[in-house]
Amino acid sequence: MSEDAMYAPKYVRIIETLRRRIEDGTYPVGSQIPSETALGREFGAARPTVVRALNEMQLLGELQREHGRGTFVKARPSSRASDSNRPGLAVLDRQETGASVRVLETGRRPAPNQVALLLGLAEAAPVHLRRYVGLYDSIASELVSLWAPLDVARSAGLDQEGPLTVPVRELLAAAGKERLTRVHERLRARRATEEERAALELGEGEPVLAVLGSVEDSAGRTVLVVEVALPGSLHVLEDSYNL
Structure with missing residues (x-):
């Protein structure tokens, strides 16, 4: 690896x-x-x-x-193809279908502190949230939250209600004047929140692998924050290396 x-x-x-x-x-x-x-x-x-x-x-x-x-x-x-090796970036290249995602909410929300910092906004500033459960073999396998500035969400069409038939990366690239150039991604294990437990049908105390990614354009602006929660019972962290 x-x-x-x-x-x-x-x-x-x-x-x-x-x-x-x-x-x-x-x-x-x-x-x-x-x-x-x-x-x-x-x-x-x-x-x-x-x-x-x-x-x-x-x-x-x-x-x-x-x-x-x-x-x-x-x-x-x-x-x-190597882009999909990164859990946060993989969701940007996914074509959603009614069988692969269950959209939970989409609309204007106050930005949580961590999201606001990454987007360069004041805490609780209005942003657009798109949240869905990713389904694999009809099992809830991930909870995805996409946070975007209101102007980005509107121009890219991230504010539509149903599944996005065009991958998010392509929507952002087509709508923006600047190229998408970089993704910063962090992966850590933690306890699931109550919201994650309900959406992913997790047991009491079950951990998740939490991915937090931010997408930048060529002007240095963060145009999207991606959060992915992966059930610990389905996704194991692994690595191998030479001694």
């Missing part, structure tokens, strides 16, 4: 391993990869974690999942 992917959730490890095997010819284009059950046994992962990894790769055009037949290699990983 690369240094900048240290302590990544387990679904990222599955993605990276499958990509290495595609690159080295273990799984050539057109070949079938192991079943979800086999991958779960190999990586010690719950089925929703395996499904999430395969879905991410399918959205990027690397895999083709065929009902009743299995999962096949469609193409070699692209140079942009």
Whole structure:
């Protein structure tokens, strides 16, 4: 696993391993990869974690999942594929569907202190919040919150009610005058909040892996703050390195 992917959730490890095997010819284009059950046994992962990894790769055009037949290699990983190794950035490239997300709320909200600081706004300044539960194999696998300045949300179309059929990164790029240039992302483990427990149907005291990311444009403005809460029972932090 690369240094900048240290302590990544387990679904990222599955993605990276499958990509290495595609690159080295273990799984050539057109070949079938192991079943979800086999991958779960190999990586010690719950089925929703395996499904999430395969879905991410399918959205990027690397895999083709065929009902009743299995999962096949469609193409070699692209140079942009490494972006999905970062949990916060991965949500920016996701095309939402009614089956993959359950939108909880969208609208004008006062910015929490941490979000306001990242956006360069006063505490409790009005911002646009878009919050949804990510579903994998019909199981709540993540709680995503997207916080944007009101003008950014309006121009990019982040304020629509249903699933976004165009990925957030593309909406931001098309609406802004400046290029998106950098994402700062932090990952830590903590106890789930009451809101996270309810949305993700977590047990008492169950931890989450919390991702906080901020997206900057070429003018140095933070145009979006991304929060992702991953259930600790489904996503394990892992790393490997040479002694």
